[in-house]
Amino acid sequence: MAKLDIISVPDPLLKTNSTELGQVDNDLRRLMDDMLETMYDAPGIGLAAIQVGVPKRLLVMDTEGTEEEKKPLFLVNPEVIWESPEFNIYNEGCLSVPEHYAEVERPDSVKVRYLDYDGKQQETMFDGLAATCVQHEIDHLNGVVFIDYLSRLKRNMIIKKVAKATKSTTVL
Template identity: 80%
Template sequence: MSKLEIINVPDPLLRTTSQPVGQVDDDLRRLMDNMLETMYAAPGIGLAAIQVAVPKRLLVMDTDGGEEEQKPLFLVNPEIIWESPEFNIYNEGCLSVPEHYAEVERPAAVKVRYIDYHGEQQERLMEGLAATCVQHEIDHLDGVVFIDYLSKLKRNMIIRKVQKATKDTQIL
């Protein structure tokens, strides 16, 4: 496995709508494994393929901290098929918007249909942090970043700070 480079805002790729995956094969599983390694190393709890410059409808997530009894999830072509009428607010962060967090309101529970690591169709009810994480990552697949839920002023301020931090680290 190998770590991949995570792209940051305002990279225009993050605004791309990702394309559906045709089939789960060894190349896709290798990408998913590399994405998981990248996510853990960052560290994060979710990562969409577009965040590593691959515009495919694919994400990995692990809201249980990688503990042995809790397996990470690999979601290919995920789609939300049900949302709860109740909402939660979480202080979200993003590996493509490093060091910045904001409260975002989302449905408290969702049911997601997806294809798993082995190419099997699955449905899963997710609640709490897992629901927030999967919605956040599916947003990425649709070209939406969590800062899009903020005011334009705050969003632009965060983007400028990320750009400056990125330039500063490239100089070092």
Template identity: 75%
Template structure:
């Protein structure tokens, strides 16, 4: 396994709608393993393939509370097939928008269909942080970043800060 570079806003790839995965094979499982290592190292609780510059409909998540109890999930071609009318608000962050957070309102519960790590079809109902995280990552697959839910003024301010922080970073 190896860590992959994570792209940041305003990289135009983050606005790309990712392509469906035709087949879950060893190469895709290798990518999923690398994405998981990258996510844990960042550290984060979710990562979409487009965030590592791979425009495929694939994401990894792990919302377990402690490192010793990791519960990684791999969702290939995920699709929300049902969403509750009840809403919840989370203060979301994103590995592609480092050190910036904002409250985003989403459905509290969802049902998602997807292929798992072995390519088997699954359908699962999710709630709480897992539902929020999966919706956030599916947004990435559709070219949407959480700051797109904010006002244009606030979104532009955050993007400028991320760009400035990247320019100010020392490259060794």
């Protein structure tokens, strides 16, 4: 497995709509394993392929695992097929927007259809934090970053801060 580089705002790739995948094969499983290692190392609870520069409809997440026992999920071509009328507000962060957080309102529960690590179609209900996480990552696949839910002023301020911090940590 290999740790991948995570891209940050304002990288235009983050505004890309990711393309659907045909089937799950060994190359895709290798990418999923690398993404999972990258997510755990970051550390984070979710990571979309676009965040590592791959514009494919794929995400990994783990909102239930512990350091000793991880419980990763691999979602290929995920789509929300139902959402609850109740909403929750979470203070979200993002590996592509390091050290910035904001409250985002999303449906409290969602049902998602996807292909799993073995290429089998699944439908899973997500509630609470897992629902927030899966919606956040699916947003990435649609070219949406959580700061897009904020006012233009707040969003631009965060983008400038991240760009400045990224520039100052880049070693030539």
